[in-house]
Amino acid sequence: MITLNQLTVGYQGNAVTPALEGVFATGSMTALVGANGSGKSTLLKTMAGLLRPVSGSVSMPRPRINLGWLPQQSEIEKTFPISVFDLVAMGCWQKCGWFGAINRSLREAIMTALEKVGMQAFATAQPGTLSGGQLQRVLFARLLVQDAPLMMLDEPFAGVDSQTTELLLHLLQERHQAGCTLIVVLHDMATVEKYFPQTLRLKNSHAEWSGFGSAVTQLNFNRTHGAS
Numbered sequence: 001m002i003t004l005n006q007l008t009v010g011y012q013g014n015a016v017t018p019a020l021e022g023v024f025a026t027g028s029m030t031a032l033v034g035a036n037g038s039g040k041s042t043l044l045k046t047m048a049g050l051l052r053p054v055s056g057s058v059s060m061p062r063p064r065i066n067l068g069w070l071p072q073q074s075e076i077e078k079t080f081p082i083s084v085f086d087l088v089a090m091g092c093w094q095k096c097g098w099f100g101a102i103n104r105s106l107r108e109a110i111m112t113a114l115e116k117v118g119m120q121a122f123a124t125a126q127p128g129t130l131s132g133g134q135l136q137r138v139l140f141a142r143l144l145v146q147d148a149p150l151m152m153l154d155e156p157f158a159g160v161d162s163q164t165t166e167l168l169l170h171l172l173q174e175r176h177q178a179g180c181t182l183i184v185v186l187h188d189m190a191t192v193e194k195y196f197p198q199t200l201r202l203k204n205s206h207a208e209w210s211g212f213g214s215a216v217t218q219l220n221f222n223r224t225h226g227a228s
Ligand SMILES: Nc1ncnc2c1ncn2[C@@H]1O[C@H](COP(=O)(O)OP(=O)(O)OP(=O)(O)O)[C@@H](O)[C@H]1O
Pocket: 011, 016, 034, 035, 036, 037, 038, 039, 040, 041, 042, 043
């Protein structure tokens, strides 16, 4: 469970969000939505521990758990001279260490993940030669290999065609059904309504939680219904 305790996020001490209060229950699948500049990426980075809160705090599971992280494509270094296989193998670092050998079972797990996203034929290609949608498939393969119990993804379908989006959404649903907690920044409300049981919408003055399904928590329920 991740709890936001009167959390504001931003830069150089200046908040870009209102104070946020609420809970992402273990196993929940939440779409983080809001207008451009409302602070979605900043909130995600703060929850991931990449930025310090401006005020308030984020309570994470202890010990801090393995986090699957997918930044916006613009933040990804594509020209680093490694193969697609090696890029996906980075998802194994918690299993084998940064400089550990990739044993046969990890090698199989990497190839299985590449097959799942339809990219097995590109294992020896360089990431810089892939299209945006192909690279996104490969980054999803890395998430599959990592098999983290918590995943945060920032606009994973930006610039991705509808067929690839469907495939990647299906993979996210599989992770959700396996008990993974998912927090995903999205803009397409049709996708949010079809696939996401829970939504956190950032607005200037406040945030709205909605549609909790079975993952409803008292804190979020109170927030939605205006109780203290
Ligand atoms: N490194 C930074 N330093 C200072 N301000 C920043 C920095 N990065 C983002 N901002 C500002 O913080 C605000 C929130 O940005 P953020 O990227 O979190 O919004 P967002 O909701 O994810 O937007 P979008 O939907 O356009 O991706 C914006 O006003 C942005 O200009």
